[in-house]
Amino acid sequence: MSGQFEEMPLAKALNAGLRKAMEDDKKVILMGEDIGPLGGVFRVTEHLQRDFGKQRVMDTPLAESGIIGTAIGLAMRGYRPVCEIQFDGFIFPGFDQITTQLAKMTNRHEGQVRMPVVIRVPYGGHIGAVEHHQESPEAYFAHTPGLRLVSPSTPHDAYWMIQEAVASNDPVMFFEPKSRYWHKGPVDLSGNGAELHATKVVRTGDDVTVLGHGAMVNVLMQAAEIAAGEGRSVEVIDLRSLSPVDYDPIVESVRKTGRLVIASEAPGFVGIPSEIAATVTERAFYSLEAPVLRVSSFDAPFPPAKLETTYLPDADRVLEAVDRALAY
Amino acid sequence: MTDSPTTVQLLDANGVLSTEGVAADYLKYVDALSDDQLRTFHRDMVVVRRFDREATNLQKQGEMGLWVPSVGQEAAQVGSAYATRAQDHIFPAYREHAVGMIRGLDLIHIIELLRGNTHGGWNPAETGNFHLYTLVIGSHTLHATGYAMGIQLDGRAGTGNPSSDEAVVVYFGDGATSQGDVSEAFVFAASYQTPQVFFLQNNHWAISVPVEVQSRTPLYLRSEGFGIPSVQIDGNDVLASFAVTAKLLDDARAGRGPQLVEALTYRIGAHTSSDDPTKYRSDEELQSWVARDPIARFEAYLRSRGESQQFFDDVATEAEDFAADIRRRTLELAKPSTDKIFDHVYSEEHPVITEQKRWLADYEASFGGGA
Numbered sequence: 214m215s216g217q218f219e220e221m222p223l224a225k226a227l228n229a230g231l232r233k234a235m236e237d238d239k240k241v242i243l244m245g246e247d248i249g250p251l252g253g254v255f256r257v258t259e260h261l262q263r264d265f266g267k268q269r270v271m272d273t274p275l276a277e278s279g280i281i282g283t284a285i286g287l288a289m290r291g292y293r294p295v296c297e298i299q300f301d302g303f304i305f306p307g308f309d310q311i312t313t314q315l316a317k318m319t320n321r322h323e324g325q326v327r328m329p330v331v332i333r334v335p336y337g338g339h340i341g342a343v344e345h346h347q348e349s350p351e352a353y354f355a356h357t358p359g360l361r362l363v364s365p366s367t368p369h370d371a372y373w374m375i376q377e378a379v380a381s382n383d384p385v386m387f388f389e390p391k392s393r394y395w396h397k398g399p400v401d402l403s404g405n406g407a408e409l410h411a412t413k414v415v416r417t418g419d420d421v422t423v424l425g426h427g428a429m430v431n432v433l434m435q436a437a438e439i440a441a442g443e444g445r446s447v448e449v450i451d452l453r454s455l456s457p458v459d460y461d462p463i464v465e466s467v468r469k470t471g472r473l474v475i476a477s478e479a480p481g482f483v484g485i486p487s488e489i490a491a492t493v494t495e496r497a498f499y500s501l502e503a504p505v506l507r508v509s510s511f512d513a514p515f516p517p518a519k520l521e522t523t524y525l526p527d528a529d530r531v532l533e534a535v536d537r538a539l540a541y
Numbered sequence: 542m543t544d545s546p547t548t549v550q551l552l553d554a555n556g557v558l559s560t561e562g563v564a565a566d567y568l569k570y571v572d573a574l575s576d577d578q579l580r581t582f583h584r585d586m587v588v589v590r591r592f593d594r595e596a597t598n599l600q601k602q603g604e605m606g607l608w609v610p611s612v613g614q615e616a617a618q619v620g621s622a623y624a625t626r627a628q629d630h631i632f633p634a635y636r637e638h639a640v641g642m643i644r645g646l647d648l649i650h651i652i653e654l655l656r657g658n659t660h661g662g663w664n665p666a667e668t669g670n671f672h673l674y675t676l677v678i679g680s681h682t683l684h685a686t687g688y689a690m691g692i693q694l695d696g697r698a699g700t701g702n703p704s705s706d707e708a709v710v711v712y713f714g715d716g717a718t719s720q721g722d723v724s725e726a727f728v729f730a731a732s733y734q735t736p737q738v739f740f741l742q743n744n745h746w747a748i749s750v751p752v753e754v755q756s757r758t759p760l761y762l763r764s765e766g767f768g769i770p771s772v773q774i775d776g777n778d779v780l781a782s783f784a785v786t787a788k789l790l791d792d793a794r795a796g797r798g799p800q801l802v803e804a805l806t807y808r809i810g811a812h813t814s815s816d817d818p819t820k821y822r823s824d825e826e827l828q829s830w831v832a833r834d835p836i837a838r839f840e841a842y843l844r845s846r847g848e849s850q851q852f853f854d855d856v857a858t859e860a861e862d863f864a865a866d867i868r869r870r871t872l873e874l875a876k877p878s879t880d881k882i883f884d885h886v887y888s889e890e891h892p893v894i895t896e897q898k899r900w901l902a903d904y905e906a907s908f909g910g911g912a
Contacts, residue, residue, distance in 0.1 A: 242694070268694055274732055279683060279725035286687020289665075289672075292694070310722075313677045314684070317660070321673055324885035325664040358886050382888040457892050 216403035224394040226368035227257045227333075229402075230375035231295065235265055238293060241379055244271040244280055245297030245333075254299055255335055255394050277307035284330050285315055293329045293379055301336040302345030308353070315384045316359030327382045331375075336364075337428050337478045338525050339392035341518045348515050349479035354386050355456045355488070362455035363409055364388040366430035368398040370453065373406020381409065388455070390427035412459035414466060418448035421472040421535050424463060424489070426452035429476050429526070436531040447535065455485055463489065464497050471502035472538040476526050481509030503541035506534045545759070548805065549785050550775035554833050556841025558780075570784035576846075582623065582779050583843055584856050586615035586836045589639040591860035592648060595867055596655075600814045604871055605656045611636045613777075613809030616835030617742050618712075619643065620782025621802070624790055625710055627669070630692075632685035632711040635674040636742075640712065644669030649870050658877050678713075679720030682739070685711035686726045689735035689799075698736035699796020706794035709737040710786070716747025718763065719755045727767035730799035738789045739764065739801040742776060744808035749821040761803035769799045776804025777835040780842075807833070879905075 221229070235241045243258055249272035252259030262270035273280050277298060284294035298304045304311075311332065318328045338347040354360050361383050365371040371389070378385040407413055415430065416437050423433045430451045437447035448466050452458070467473050473493055475486035490505035508526045516524050549563050551571060560568060593610050600608035611618065618639035625631060631644055642648055646668040653659045654674060661673035675681035689709040692698050697707045717723050718741065730737060743760055745752050756763065761771040772789065774781045782804060789800035807830035811818050818827075840853065883898040 274725070274728045276725040276728060278722055279729050282680065282683025282722060282725065283687030283690055283729050286684040286689070287691045287694075288687075289684065290688050290691025290695070292691055306721075309677065310680065310683065314675075314680050319888050320885045321660040321662070322664065322885070323659070323662045323881075324888060325666075327888045361887070361891075383891075459892075 216401045218399045218401055220397050221368055221400055222395050222397045223365070223368045223371045223390075224255055224257050226372040226400050227375050227389065228259055228261070229400070230372040231258065231261060231379075232264070234295075234376045234379040235261070235269065237376075238379075239269075240291060241293045241295065242269045242271065242287065243295045243297065244273050244284060246273060246275055246280075246299050248272060248297050253297055255391060257333070257389070257394075258297065277303060277305075278310050281307040281310035281315060281330075281332065285310065285318060285328065288328050288330050289326060293331075295331040295333060295379060297333045299335070300342075300346045301334055301348040301350055304334055304350060311354065311360070311384075311386075312357045316357045319383070320359060328384045329379075329382045330384045331378045331381075331387055332384070333387045333389060335389045335391040335394075337390050337392055338515065338521045339428065341521070343518065344515070347518070347521065349477065349510070351388055351455055352479060352484045355485055360384050360386055360456065361410070362386045362388065363453060364390065364427040364455060365453065366390065366393065366427055366451050368396075369400045370406060372400045372402070374409055374453070377406060377409040385409075388427060392428045393431065396431075407453070410454040410457055410459055412453055412462045413451045414448060414462055415451045416447070416449035418446035418470065420446045420470060421474060421538050422448045422450060422463070422466040422470045423474045423476065423531060423535065424450040424452060425476040426455060427478070429478060432526065432528055433476060433531060436528040436535065439528060439532060440535060445535065445539070458489060458492070460492060460496065463493060467493055467497045468500040471500055473501070473505045474508060474531065474534045474538055475505065476508040476531050476534075478510055478525055480512045481507055482512045484509060503538040506538055508534045545773065548773045548775055549781050550778050551780040551784060552778045552838055552842050554838060556838045556845060558842065564781075567781070567784035567788060570787045571780050574783075578623070579843065579846075580848070580852065582619055582783070583836070583839055584859065585619045585639060585643060586779065586839065587856050588860045588863050589615055589619070589642060590836065591864045592867055593638065595864035596652060597810070597814065599652075599868065599871055600655075605652065607655050608814040609636050609655065610808075610810035610813075611638050613830065613835070614742055614744060614806050615639055616779035616839065617776035617782050617804040617806045620779040620784075621710065621740050621786040621804070624783050624786035626790070628705065628707045629790065630665070630670040630672065630685075630688055630707070630709045632672045632681045632688070632709065633674055634678075634681065634712050634714060634717065635676055636714075637712050641668070641671050644671040646671050648867065649874075652867065652871050653874060656871065656874060658874055679717040679722040679726075682711050682713055682717070682723050682726035683729070685709045685737060686729045686735055689730065689737040690733050692736055693733065698794055701795075703791065703794055707736065708790050708793040709735070710740050710790070711737065712740045712742060714747065715741065715743040715745065715752045715755055715760060716750070718760055719747075724767075727764055727769055731768040734796075734798035736793040736796065737799050738786060738793055739769070739799065740786065741801060741803045742806055743803055744806050746808055746812065746818070746822065748812045748816060749818075759803070761801060764801040769801050771801035771803060773803045773805065776806030777833045777838065779835060779839050806835075
């Protein structure tokens with residue numbers, strides 16, 4: 214990266230990215246619960262209503278299906294709505310509108326109507342919250358044709374990816390790792406972000422590839438650091454785009470290292486890591502020195518917060534999988 | 542759900558025009574109708590009913606996977622459709638064939654949908670702003686409300702210029718009122734004071750479940766609880782449907798917020814061609830509604846005004862021709878290209894779709910002779 218760097222936390226980067234998107238296109242409007250004077254429960258939309266007005270930053274009634282369903286109508290009218298779902302576990306009242314309507318609207322119209330709708334979903338654990346506030350529902354949506362899913366892991370990506378998501382003419386589900394909201398990092402305001410659906414190698418290594426998205430990328434970086442101290446060279450990949458998956462950098466990495474460990478905060482069964490494991494096995498079978506291994510949360514409901522550090526994968530669990538992969 | 546003293550009826554079951562009571566407020570809309578417009582109301586009801594019968598036959602002959610008949614609901618649809626202006630947007634459920642026709646939709650599109658050639662596929666910008674059918678009950682009431690929010694954001698309602706102000710009409714049924722999305726649409730519409738009319742066709746049955754199981758209160762009163770003014774009408778009276786919808790659309794376009802019409806009507810036929818209403822409805826109930834037939838009633842009214850037999854004969858001939866044309870065009874519909882599976886899943890390039898489309902082409906080519 215080169216250019217005009219600014220240190221800011223991920224939540225502020227999203228705020229700045231949304232501000233830029235709204236300045237660039239007056240058809241961009243924000244809608245959601247408590248996003249106005251409060252600025253959202255995570256303050257991602259702070260001051261945006263003050264600066265853009267109530268018509269462009271709408272505090273909606275408390276109704277997730279209503280938010281998504283009216284966003285569909287607004288998109289038909291030529292607007293580019295960005296919907297905030299307050300917490301991951303509350304997206305399900307909007308599930309029908311997302312999967313049966315939003316995802317299929319372009320297809321039903323045979324391309325004559327576009328759906329430039331972004332749905333922002335703060336997701337994942339490690340904030341000590343109560344039930345329904347710490348979940349990782351990405352796989353439900355990744356299974357639905359017509360939707361695109363992305364998740365930034367750094368403030369720089371957050372700033373650029375939210376703008377690219379808003380600019381997309383397809384519906385984009387934007388999964389924000391809420392435990393990373395307050396972590397600062399450099400944002401190159403003058404440069405360009407990576408392409409929205411491009412996967413990135415964020416640390417190079419030779420022995421094993423580890424892959425994840427959102428908050429898990431930081432865990433993977435910790436694991437790689439620890440492994441380096443033990444003389445093991447771990448390559449870390451930030452998935453960034455959950456649907457479509459950008460397989461080329463993943464397959465290229467696996468051809469180099471021969472081993473792949475995929476980590477996710479979601480329960481493991483029928484998850485995004487399972488899909489990636491299957492595809493990488495198809496594409497790089499003869500390069501693999503070990504089976505593709507998955508590190509996930511347990512196939513149990515998200516536990517009471519005092520147990521979340523046991524439930525969620527941490528660097529040690531990733532390293533345990535790295536050890537297993539290297540043992541083949 | 543039966544008529545009450547406040548139910549707006551302009552034509553009684555014998556086709557006699559009422560001028561008293563609640564009807565009086567709406568007579569000016571009827572008075573403004575020309576003889577030709579009245580004839581068109583009749584013509585469209587007859588043509589759509591004949592179209593409906595032809596489509597039913599085509600389905601029975603295996604030419605369509607499913608048919609959704611609208612027989613009995615012609616007055617509710619034709620009257621309300623003619624109450625709209627060119628700039629208004631219409632969000633139908635899936636039984637509004639008459640509304641579509643009046644707005645300029647070629648009804649072969651509905652045949653294509655139910656034959657399995659498309660999921661809709663028409664462009665509302667080219668069909669009089671008549672949007673696609675929605676099969677997930679009530680979902681589209683939110684799309685309509687969002688669209689109306691957009692009209693408001695655009696400053697295209699309440700400007701004082703009725704010739705350019707816009708509004709939305711959304712059609713839904715009594716069963717849909719049990720869906721959360723309809724309640725959420727009421728909430729959003731009332732909160733943002735959207736320019737729209739909710740047009741509820743209470744046809745008394747949600748497949749086999751009677752409206753009494755959907756609601757213990759008259760449905761038009763329900764929207765009042767959300768702050769949306771409402772009017773209940775005799776939905777088999779095309780003049781009441783026209784006049785009341787026109788008045789409420791005027792209010793909506795003028796910035797007086799959302800409105801609701803509950804049209805009391807009856808689905809004479811089955812819910813769809815897969816349904817058998819004899820299993821759950823009494824013949825006595827059915828016959829009581831057949832006696833309130835919207836077309837017979839309006840025909841009696843036109844005859845009382847001196848309409849000639851020739852006119853009715855001409856309409857009957859036109860309806861036969863229309864049905865024959867639909868049959869011919871239905872049988873000519875080709876199987877869609879396999880490209881349709883892939884081409885519009887996304888509006889931007891998508892690697893999974895690109896790869897799977899290529900795979901299918903290669904796979905089909907592998908049999909020799911190509912796809």
